[in-house]
Amino acid sequence: MTQRKRLSQGKAASAPRRSETLMGEEEDDDIPFTQPSTSQVQKGLEKLTPAQVDQKTAEVVQYFLMKDQKKIPVRRADLVKHVVKEYRNIYPEIMKRTARTFEQVFGLKLVEIDFKNHVYILINKLETLEGAPVRSPSNPKMGLLFVILSVIFMKGGAVKETLVWNTLKKLRVDPGEKHEEFGDVKRLVTDEFVRQRYLEYVRIPHTEPLEHEFRWGQRAELEVSKIKILEFMGELHDRDPQSWSQQYKEATTPSSSSQPSTSSQR
Template sequence: MVAAPRLQAQQGELKSMKNSMIRYILNVSTKKTPIKSIDIVKQCLRGEQKMFLQLLPHVQEILSDVYGLQFNEVKEKTGKFYLVTSEFAPGSEFEWTVRQREDNRLLFIVLSYIFMKGGKVIEPVLFGFLKKLHIEDEPHEYFGHFKKTITETFVKQLFLKKEKIEMEAGNIEERFQYSWGHRADLEFKKRDCLEYVAQLLKRQPSSFSAQFEECNSDDEDVEMAEQ
């Protein structure tokens, strides 16, 4: 039988590790970048991987119950990582900083365009579209250095997935295409993008048949109604 003082020490150590995990996750989540378990193990658990698996369910419960956050596991060919997302719908834009409002509006425009174009868009086409919206010269008066925001920041935050396109032999110019990233799938609804575009063009959402069907076949809580 484990003596009471030793048991209390073990429980105190587990509590300290758990709190350290929560602090680390909350701090890193402000950058919206992916979190790797190996970094948590290194920073919070003295390199003990088994402790991560043991404490993870308790940490996820506290993040949800106390902070309204989900700690989502994402798997890719290169391995798995975690994304922190809110359980609540976004609040009023007036609660955000100016930079957050600018970035979020730019992101919504980009995600909507990618969705309406079938899910993938090459870089020249994407920036050609933004040019038509007078989002061209940098720094832009509202969106600032928007190209870096799109090609680097949104990609690092996993709002966008950036893939290199295989070019024909002899063509040394690199080209990239963009699609929705894991965080976009977690935080945005394609239905909202479709309704936004339909409203702009003064059309019914159902007139975009492929996108309309995709929205209604996705695992979303409410089917899109005709407007």
């Protein structure tokens, strides 16, 4: 074996797989997938028993619930490859039943947040813009997230990361130190919250040294009420929420972009 061949094989062995993704999980090459037509779905259903379809739907439901424990978005390519498998010709029917199960049994809504890459998340139907919004953080991590989202919203929708870190330091949460409750704070904010789609962590072009800024992510737009954030800030500063006129207008104006369709039709 030549030295060049040994080197190339060594590089291949040490090369990372496609595992460093926004989804936070391993992803193999996507399976080519074409959405089945209505007639194709009907023909596929005719070859299966109701019990088989129910079983596959249950498997898809479990897969979503497993991912939702860590708030990990689900890609259609992964779903088809690892769960749906040979039932892909009735994929629309399975997704329709899955969405119905989440709504009727769990009180959750299955939402497609990325139509290009077909990425789905589960949101609490009682905490969306259509129902009673989130009133208060449910755990310490969500409390930290709530503070960051508040800073971003009050500053116009995008803030440099230095402002976020300085704000957290005032709360005795130093991103440069390991926190007793949050562990690695910087990793929690820039990795975990980003993978969960609560935050966007975006490079600011033409900056030297390199700088980033934070924005609200797609999940936050769906789950977190801006008017509640404004009320929270009003209580904090003893001010009427309406005194922040620009933010109040944004918080009370319905946004069509905040209403992605459910996945049952995709």
